[in-house]
Amino acid sequence: MLRLSSSDPDFAEAFARVVSDRRESAVDVADDVAAIIKAVRARGDEALAEYTAKFDGHDLDVTGWQVDAEACKAAFDALTPELRSALELAASRIRAYHEAQVPEDRDYTDDAGVRLGATWSPVDAAGLYVPGGRAAYPSSLLMNAIPAKVAGVERLVVVTPTPKGDVNPLVLAAAHLAGVDEVWRVGGAHAVAALAYGTDRIAPVDVVTGPGNAWVAEAKRQLYGVVGIDMVAGPSEILVIADARNDAHRIAADLLSQAEHDPTSQSILITDDTSFAQAVADAVEVELSALATQETARTSWTDNGVIINVASFDEAPALANALAAEHVEIATDDPEGLMRSIRHAGSVFLGRMTPEAVGDYVAGPNHVLPTGRRARFSSGLSVLDFMKRTSFIQLDQAALEAIGPAAVALADAEGLPAHARSISIRLGQS
Amino acid sequence: MLRLSSSDPDFAEAFARVVSDRRESAVDVADDVAAIIKAVRARGDEALAEYTAKFDGHDLDVTGWQVDAEACKAAFDALTPELRSALELAASRIRAYHEAQVPEDRDYTDDAGVRLGATWSPVDAAGLYVPGGRAAYPSSLLMNAIPAKVAGVERLVVVTPTPKGDVNPLVLAAAHLAGVDEVWRVGGAHAVAALAYGTDRIAPVDVVTGPGNAWVAEAKRQLYGVVGIDMVAGPSEILVIADARNDAHRIAADLLSQAEHDPTSQSILITDDTSFAQAVADAVEVELSALATQETARTSWTDNGVIINVASFDEAPALANALAAEHVEIATDDPEGLMRSIRHAGSVFLGRMTPEAVGDYVAGPNHVLPTGRRARFSSGLSVLDFMKRTSFIQLDQAALEAIGPAAVALADAEGLPAHARSISIRLGQS
Known part of the structure; x- marks a missing residue:
């Protein structure tokens, strides 16, 4: 963990290094991914079966290419009442927030007698990538699928790797709840290629969204233009701006909620109080020791965590704008005032009772947000990612x-x- | 030019070939572009000067790196009164149409007592690529710059290649009119790299838009994620749906207005009348012979032009949706009815008095539109391309x-x- 103070003589330089550190995979997978895309385009399902045998260790003709609707419904029916109502609350709040994003059509005639307008329509089909393993999150499925449904997309396709054939029942339950039409047991760059170009079994889609590893991200980047994509996502990050009136353990928990995602995640604290900075640093150690995800969270915090002392929160907006973080939590007396000066952020969490994690699940706004300073120019996932506009003139x-x-x-x-x-x-x- | 009839036994197959024909550059410039980006990232202005000497044949230290504001103003002042008022009419109509695109912020508290919302803000800086040579269009500069200004972008940067140092005075005049802040005499993939990463001379921007050749398009694709980009653009195209009550020469002129852009452009006519189809084919030949751009237009029409006879316009929406064309002109008795069934199109031109070209210049909606079937999932350039949304939760x-x-x-x-x-x-x- 890095400690900085804005009064340090070399602060500008050290902070610039934090800003420019991308924490992204150094592995260049571009050539591998290009070869996979080429193979899927040329040999379709045959290539999918080969890659699945190779990477996930199962034979699609034996395990089955698709998870059928009955299996998804069964997974949903098997949920505990608590989880079922939690998923339902999440889905209904996500739906409500996104419904208000549906844009209005325009149609008017101006002074010159020219009729002008624009109509919005959904894409025909959307493909959602759902990772296997560590990052197989039902919340993520809801956050991707519900905006597509709200947009009016008629065909919603999930692709997900099922190592050894195992599926995550929570993901299936979420797919049932969100109204997903097809679930295919394929993952990786080959699954993205199949969604983009189609195969004999899998009809092509128009937009591909959802998180994934470096291969999936690179496949989306290479196929951008063949299909629409949501964004190129990097490691998750949080910036917490907190004064000494906060409980240090709460702020420590917020920092760790990001750190536990991945060793490459980044948590940054900006505070105007040196002893509070130390109290949070100490609290992080205490919290870490009790955490089941301690190994990941500790690596993230050690390698990428930053605590920045500022003389006054007047310095915070400039730092926040330079970081353009995915998540910005403002736990101060006047969070609203600071928010108004922060122009670049994926999502802002206001006040002492809004831990970022509440936004990951049930608040309503999308948790798919721009990372790696991309909040300078891009937005969280929305209904607009599944719609397009046709202008007209008469x-x-x-x-x-x-x-x-x-x-x-x-x-x-x-x-x-x-x-x-x-x-x-x-x-x-x- | 290809003649098809929906009653042909092999129509489905022949039409599918038209749909899947991308007409895009077969040259793979990905490696060249990657090397150029790497060089600019490593050596900045030095690399820019080298590439400019190599590709544009002039020494930036002699011709000057920038075109200054006075030169742009002088170009504007030197316009003929007719051109000046034409540019001003275009700019004011484009501005009016785009002003209504500025999205509204949201801020509400729901039944659970959760405050939710979203604020939209402009990117800090936008870079506009303006091609040199054949495609140096002042209209294109207006269509890119004005949405950025309407969005509230504070710094607007134009990069444009100036072969042998020559600049297009119309482009400079449009830059003055649109309020562009900087005009740099650099083009090609290296200019896009400079905008994305910045150099000592050129500060980086957040979004890069504008048309360009295969190198420029590939540079934008590779730098997507480092900066925002508008879209990956391919050759221009028009689909004209016209009945026999049209004047054949007018429809021929509309088809040729697209064909003259580039040999790879595509013009397609769908009509329900066989003799009208022939009349248009004949009129194209007559119009071509009088056209100064005949060489380009003839190649485009010969290689990529299509006339499709349908038994009834009821067949047209399915064909139009499969083509998902950049421009769709509907010159029939009930253009409105057909438009309602066409879900995938960049822009629609309704009725017999709305030639597509009016939309290229003065109608108001953006002429930067999705090509190559990308209207299935993407939209024309808009104010939204220069803004981003921050959600908030309290x-x-x-x-x-x-x-x-x-x-x-x-x-x-x-x-x-x-x-x-x-x-x-x-x-x-x-």
Whole structure:
């Protein structure tokens, strides 16, 4: 864990290193992924079966290519009442928040008599990648599937690796609850390629979303343009801005909730009180020792954790904007004031009673958020990721007479005479 | 030019070939572009100067790295009154259409006492790529720069190659009109890399938009994630749906307005009348012979043009949805009815008096639109491409008591105890 103070003479330099540290996989998987995509494009299901045998250790013709709807329903029915109502609460709150994101169509006629507008429509089919192993989260399935359903997507396809054929029953239960149409037992870059290009068994989709390892992320990047994708995601991160009026253990727990995700996760504390900084550092050690995920969380905190002392919270917005963190928790007396000055953040958690984890599950806003400083230019997953806009234009003779000649002048100036001609021929200037 | 009829026995197969034909560069520039990006990242301005000397044949230290604001203003002042008012009309109509795209923030408290919302903010800086040579269009500069200005972007940077040092005065005039802050005389993949990573001279930006050749497109694709990008663009295309009540020459002019862009452009006509189809084919030949851009337009029409005869326009929506064309012109008695059934299109031009070219310049909606069937999942350029959304959440004790336990249950089920702990410690369950 790195301790910095904004009064240190070399603070600017040290902070710049924190900002530029990407913590991302150094392994270059681009060539491997390109070869996998090529194979799936050429040999379809045959390639899927080979890669699944190789990476997940099972034969799809034996274990079955799909998990059927009955199995998903059975997994849902087998939930404990507590988990079932927790999943239902999460789903209904996520749905409510995302329903308000559905954009409105436009249709109006302006002063020149030109009718203009735009209609939004859902994509036909969306593919959701659900990781196997450590990161197989039902909450993540809900966060990806529900916006797609709210958008009106008719076909929702999940691909997920099932090492040795084992599936995560919680993920199946969430798939049932979210109304997923197909669940395929394939994962990795080959699954993303299958979603993008389609195979004999798996019909292609239009958008692929969802988290994954370096191979999955690279496959999405390479297939961007063939399909739409949500974003290129990196390791998770949290910035906590907290004053000394907080309980140090609560803040320590918040920092560790991010650290336990992955050794590459990053937790940063900004505080204006040196002894509170020390109290949190101490509390982290105490909390760590009681944590079942201690190994991951400790590595993350040791390698990537940062505590920054500032003289005043007036310094915080500039630091927060430079970090452009995925999650920003503001546990101060005036969280609202600080939020107004923080322009780059995936999601903000206001006040002392809003631990970030509540947003991971049940608050309602999406937990798929931009990482690695991408909050400078991108947004969390939303209904818009599953919709697209078609603009439209309608002119009558009078409207074309009003604005057409300007278009003719510009087309001529750009050396595009057929453009000009298509207008002038309608203006009787042919 | 390909003639198809939906009554042909092999129509489905032939049409599928049209749909799947990407018409995109077969040249694989990925390795070249990766090397260029690496060089710019490592050696900054020195690399930019070398590539500019090599590709554009001038020495940036002699011609100057930037075109200054005075030169842009001078170019604007030197416009003919006709061109000046045409550019001003275009700019004001584009601005008006895009102003209505600025999304509204949300802030509400729901039944559980949870405050939820989202704020939209512009990116800090945007880079616009403006091609040199054939495709240096002032209209394109306006279509990229004005949405960024409307979004509230504070720093707008243009990069443009200036072969032998020559600049296009119309582009400079448009840059002045649109309020561009910096114009750099660099183009190609190296310019995109400079925008993404920054150099000593050029500060990095957050989003890069604008058209370009295969190298520029590949650079944007490779740098996606380091910066935001608008989209991966391919050759332009138009689908015209027209009945026999149209003037064949007008429809021919519309088809050629797309064909003149580039040899790889595609123009497709769907009509329900065989003799009208022939009349248009004949009119294209007549129009072509009078066209200054005949060489390009003829190659495009010969290689990629398609005329499809249908028995009834009821067949048109399915064909249009499969093509998911950038531009769809509907010149029939009931264009509105057909539009309602066409779900995948970049922009729709309704009726007999709305040639697509009017949308390229002065209608108002953006002319940067998804190509190559990407209208299935993506939208034209908009203010949203220059903004990002930050969600926020605020709970008090009562709200956390209401929804927190469900989050704890889910975190435990997902094997994330620190997530659970950060909530339970605030619920007095520690």
